[in-house]
Amino acid sequence: MRVLGIDPGLTRCGLGMVEGSVGRPLRLIDVGVVRTSSHLPVAERLVTIERGVEAWLEEHRPDAVAVERVFARSDVSTVMGTAQAAGIAMVCAARRGIPLALHTPSEVKAAVTGNGRAEKAQVGAMVTRILRLEVAPKPADAADALALAITHVWRGGAQARIEEARLRAVAAARRSS
Amino acid sequence: MRVLGIDPGLTRCGLGMVEGSVGRPLRLIDVGVVRTSSHLPVAERLVTIERGVEAWLEEHRPDAVAVERVFARSDVSTVMGTAQAAGIAMVCAARRGIPLALHTPSEVKAAVTGNGRAEKAQVGAMVTRILRLEVAPKPADAADALALAITHVWRGGAQARIEEARLRAVAAARRSS
Numbered sequence: 001m002r003v004l005g006i007d008p009g010l011t012r013c014g015l016g017m018v019e020g021s022v023g024r025p026l027r028l029i030d031v032g033v034v035r036t037s038s039h040l041p042v043a044e045r046l047v048t049i050e051r052g053v054e055a056w057l058e059e060h061r062p063d064a065v066a067v068e069r070v071f072a073r074s075d076v077s078t079v080m081g082t083a084q085a086a087g088i089a090m091v092c093a094a095r096r097g098i099p100l101a102l103h104t105p106s107e108v109k110a111a112v113t114g115n116g117r118a119e120k121a122q123v124g125a126m127v128t129r130i131l132r133l134e135v136a137p138k139p140a141d142a143a144d145a146l147a148l149a150i151t152h153v154w155r156g157g158a159q160a161r162i163e164e165a166r167l168r169a170v171a172a173a174r175r176s177s
Numbered sequence: 178m179r180v181l182g183i184d185p186g187l188t189r190c191g192l193g194m195v196e197g198s199v200g201r202p203l204r205l206i207d208v209g210v211v212r213t214s215s216h217l218p219v220a221e222r223l224v225t226i227e228r229g230v231e232a233w234l235e236e237h238r239p240d241a242v243a244v245e246r247v248f249a250r251s252d253v254s255t256v257m258g259t260a261q262a263a264g265i266a267m268v269c270a271a272r273r274g275i276p277l278a279l280h281t282p283s284e285v286k287a288a289v290t291g292n293g294r295a296e297k298a299q300v301g302a303m304v305t306r307i308l309r310l311e312v313a314p315k316p317a318d319a320a321d322a323l324a325l326a327i328t329h330v331w332r333g334g335a336q337a338r339i340e341e342a343r344l345r346a347v348a349a350a351r352r353s354s
Contacts, residue, residue: 043271046264050272070247080249081258087223087261088268094220095227175340 001156002029004062005148007141008070008087009038010081013049013089017060018131018149025149027135028131029060031142042081049085053092056096065093066152068144069102103151108144111151123147178333179206181239182325183230183266184318185247187213187258190226190266191318194237195308195326203327205308206237208319219258226262230269242270243329246279246319280328285321288328300324 001021007014013034020026034052037043057065067090070083093100106116112126124136124143130150137143178198184191190211197203211229213222234242244267247260268276283293289303301313301320307327314320 041271041277042264043267043277046268047271050268068256077249080247083257083260084264084267087219087264090261091197091223091227091265094218094224100218100220 001063001153002060003149003156004056004060004065005145005150005152006065006067006086007144007148008049008068008082008086008089009141010042010045010049010078010085011038011141012111012141012171013052013085013111014139014143015052015056016137016142016144016149017056017062017085018146020153022154022156026131026153027047028133028146030056031054031137031146033139033142042084045081046084048087050092053084057092057096057098062098064101064152064156065089066101066103066148067093068108068148069104071143072153079164101152101156103147103155108147108151111154112147120144178240178330179237179327180333181233181237181242181264182322182327182329183242183244184316184321185224185226185245185259185263185266187219187255187262188215189316189318190229190262191282191316191320191322192229192233193321193323193326194233194239194321195330197330199333203308203330205310205323207233208314209233210316210319216274219261221242223256223261223265227269228264230266232272234269234275238274240251241276241278241329242266243278243280243325244270245285246281248281248354270339278329280325280332284332285324285328288331289323291322297300297321328341346354 002019005016008084016031017029018026019029038068067086070086109118110116113122120140127143127146128136179196182193193208194206195203196206211226213225236330244263247263286295287293290299297317304323305313
């Protein structure tokens, strides 16, 4: 499956596309950042982010989109813009009927490093290793977007296996009754 | 000029369209609310709000859009959704190149009631009087959207007069030099 990870932000919105499935090596498809100037009105910045996300969806046709979940307790000066950038990304996916999931920063850190409180550098190092890249993706927003996409493939796989096991158990119970 | 006021919210997004100019009676064009169910995923709720705003822009072709400015200090449990609904409304206006302004709740209250700390009922009563309606618009989100549109016409007019006076002063200074 192809997953687009989006690390939302008004100044830098990270985009990372990964292909693969649970238990198989993951492959980097593309990684980048949509940047917008803080001198522009917020509405224009959001339109630029929308165009960037739309272009990626159009070009790479992901099977799912994973966006970082934004919390109100984050830095107050930037959280509103981050929430709005996340909202735009979510709308872009929902308009196309692409399955969408939100993952928290600690879920992503735990998935790729095993530690929900890992530092940014460690996340970048693990993304580099998991995707067998020669250098770490820069800036951190790009690496974080890839980490989101990796998390989604792995969590999606785990959730699918749990659902499969549940259905098998239900079927076994029906046969034995 | 025609102004669309938008009181953003995930559960109820108020929309109010007003026509008029400073010093002339304002006229109600349309008022309503886009409602979305809290049982739906946020992304789908945002898409519903986008469709609602788009339909109003398409039908009524406003000259300007006024959106309530959302602050991070508001109620934390709803502020993220409110910020995202505001972001979607802003993008709808910006995509069409419609001039957009943000007004704070206290600016709106001060404009329509003379008191920046007026209560909701007082805002509704003044909106009813200013637009010569027979009954107050319900729910409060609809009245607030109309109050935003009224504020925009009046503030826009004041800003235009200040700009005009500034240009006259510059021209006079040039002539006398």
